[in-house]
Amino acid sequence: MATRREQTSHESSERILKAAAELFAEKGYRQTTFADVAERSGISRGSIPWHFGSKEGLLLAVLERSVSLIGAGLTEPDEPEEPAAGFDRLVAGAQALLEMPTTKLFVTLLVEALEPGSPIHGRYVEIHDTLRGHCRRWLEQLPLPPGLSADALAVTISGAGIGIHQQWLLAPDRIDPEAAMAALRRMVAAVVLPVGE
Amino acid sequence: MATRREQTSHESSERILKAAAELFAEKGYRQTTFADVAERSGISRGSIPWHFGSKEGLLLAVLERSVSLIGAGLTEPDEPEEPAAGFDRLVAGAQALLEMPTTKLFVTLLVEALEPGSPIHGRYVEIHDTLRGHCRRWLEQLPLPPGLSADALAVTISGAGIGIHQQWLLAPDRIDPEAAMAALRRMVAAVVLPVGE
Numbered sequence: 001m002a003t004r005r006e007q008t009s010h011e012s013s014e015r016i017l018k019a020a021a022e023l024f025a026e027k028g029y030r031q032t033t034f035a036d037v038a039e040r041s042g043i044s045r046g047s048i049p050w051h052f053g054s055k056e057g058l059l060l061a062v063l064e065r066s067v068s069l070i071g072a073g074l075t076e077p078d079e080p081e082e083p084a085a086g087f088d089r090l091v092a093g094a095q096a097l098l099e100m101p102t103t104k105l106f107v108t109l110l111v112e113a114l115e116p117g118s119p120i121h122g123r124y125v126e127i128h129d130t131l132r133g134h135c136r137r138w139l140e141q142l143p144l145p146p147g148l149s150a151d152a153l154a155v156t157i158s159g160a161g162i163g164i165h166q167q168w169l170l171a172p173d174r175i176d177p178e179a180a181m182a183a184l185r186r187m188v189a190a191v192v193l194p195v196g197e
Numbered sequence: 198m199a200t201r202r203e204q205t206s207h208e209s210s211e212r213i214l215k216a217a218a219e220l221f222a223e224k225g226y227r228q229t230t231f232a233d234v235a236e237r238s239g240i241s242r243g244s245i246p247w248h249f250g251s252k253e254g255l256l257l258a259v260l261e262r263s264v265s266l267i268g269a270g271l272t273e274p275d276e277p278e279e280p281a282a283g284f285d286r287l288v289a290g291a292q293a294l295l296e297m298p299t300t301k302l303f304v305t306l307l308v309e310a311l312e313p314g315s316p317i318h319g320r321y322v323e324i325h326d327t328l329r330g331h332c333r334r335w336l337e338q339l340p341l342p343p344g345l346s347a348d349a350l351a352v353t354i355s356g357a358g359i360g361i362h363q364q365w366l367l368a369p370d371r372i373d374p375e376a377a378m379a380a381l382r383r384m385v386a387a388v389v390l391p392v393g394e
Contacts, residue, residue, distance in 0.1 A: 027312075028227075028308055030225075030227065030228070031227065104311070107307065107308065107311065108308050108311070110304065110307075110308075110363065110367075111225055111304065111305050111307075111308050113367060114301070114304065114305070114366060114367060115224070121367075124367055125367060125368045125371070128364055128367060128368065129371075132364075145383075147383075148380055148383055149376065149380075151373075151376070152373065152376035152377050152379065152380040153380045153384075155361055155364055155372055155373070155374075155376070155377035155380070156357055156361060156377045156378075156380040156381045156384065158360065158364065159356070159357045159358075159359070159360025159361040159362075159363070159364055159377065160353055160356045160357040160360055161356075161360065162356070162359070162360030162363060162364070163355065163356025163357055163358065163359030163360035163361075163363075164352055164353060164356040164360075165356075166307065166356070166359060166360075167325055167329075167352055167355065167356055167359070169311060170307075170310060170311060170318075170321055170322060170325060171322045171325065174322070174326075175352055176348075176349065176352070177352075179346065179348070179349035179352070180349050180352035180353045180356065181353075182349065183345055183346075183349040183350045183352070183353040184353045186342075186344075186345055186388055187350075187353065187384040187385060187387065187388050188384060190384065190387035190388045191383055191384050191387045
């Protein structure tokens with residue numbers, strides 16, 4: 001059982017992570033200071049390095065927290081499932097993902113991740129691999145038409161999810177992400193699901 | 198005819214814009230200083246504000262230059278065209294777009310554009326509208342299946358292009374953007390093109 005002191009330390013870490021995630025999404029990683037995080041979280045400025053070492057350590061911890069929140073939303077079944085049910089599961093997972101406040105963070109941090117030598121580059125590549133992996137494993141169970149690989153389709157389907165999300169973040173009043181996801185479902189079904197699904 | 202002096206001024210502006218576009222793509226807008234731009238372009242630090250006013254003015258000018266480069270690649274025909282030909286034209290335009298060195302800039306500046314009150318937010322919304330518009334005008338000439346709107350499909354297709362590009366920027370050794378665009382073509386054709394195209 002956690003001691004009172006450990007519990008308090010865990011609570012402080014969580015408050016710092018939540019505040020940092022919000023600030024990174026709002027103003028970007030580089031523009032956020034420890035002083036900003038202290039003000040938003042109510043945790044003293046001096047104790048943040050005690051929890052996370054450097055600002056880079058805080059960035060990595062924020063990213064891990066977001067990844068685990070996303071992973072929790074993308075469960076895979078233990079039992080074989082119907083192709084259409086598998087796709088509905090993926091679309092529902094993507095929809096839940098798009099609605100998470102942390103997804104804006106992924107766009108804000110993408111710029112950092114694109115930089116050569118960035119500490120989060122490798123982690124970002126893994127996150128994209130995870131998204132594509134969910135698609136690919138579903139596709140590999142289906143009889144794909146000749147000339148279409150599960151790999152290429154997984155890039156396209158994940159890409160559509162990423163791109164729909166970004167258009168919506170930029171202009172929420174012009175973009176209907178649910179209609180776009182429904183169109184994606186139709187496009188995918190037309191090439192990979194048996195007629196009539 | 199331009200005077201010698203006007204010509205030199207135009208050449209200086211072009212050199213500044215090219216250097217700034219490269220630097221914004223490499224290190225982001227905020228991290229780039231007038232001194233960096235002066236060093237890269239070989240134009241004196243003091244004359245940059247003379248050409249573009251503020252750093253914000255330079256950002257807008259860089260964006261406009263990239264938009265006009267993109268617009269030049271996405272021409273629309275004067276005459277009616279076959280549905281499949283229209284789609285090949287769009288795919289070729291998107292492919293050319295993905296290969297432009299300026300496209301990384303659009304990702305780097307997306308973070309700036311997402312910020313409330315950003316000077317480039319409105320321009321970004323217009324750029325996305327332009328991309329979607331090209332898709333939508335093509336789709337509107339086709340007999341779409343019931344329940345699928347040209348609007349929703351345009352968001353999904355543009356989104357796939359955006360998302361494929363970003364996955365490739367992040368991990369060029371893992372992503373084959375041509376295979377993914379070919380998969381997109383198949384998915385779109387399966388829902389909107391007459392059987393056999």
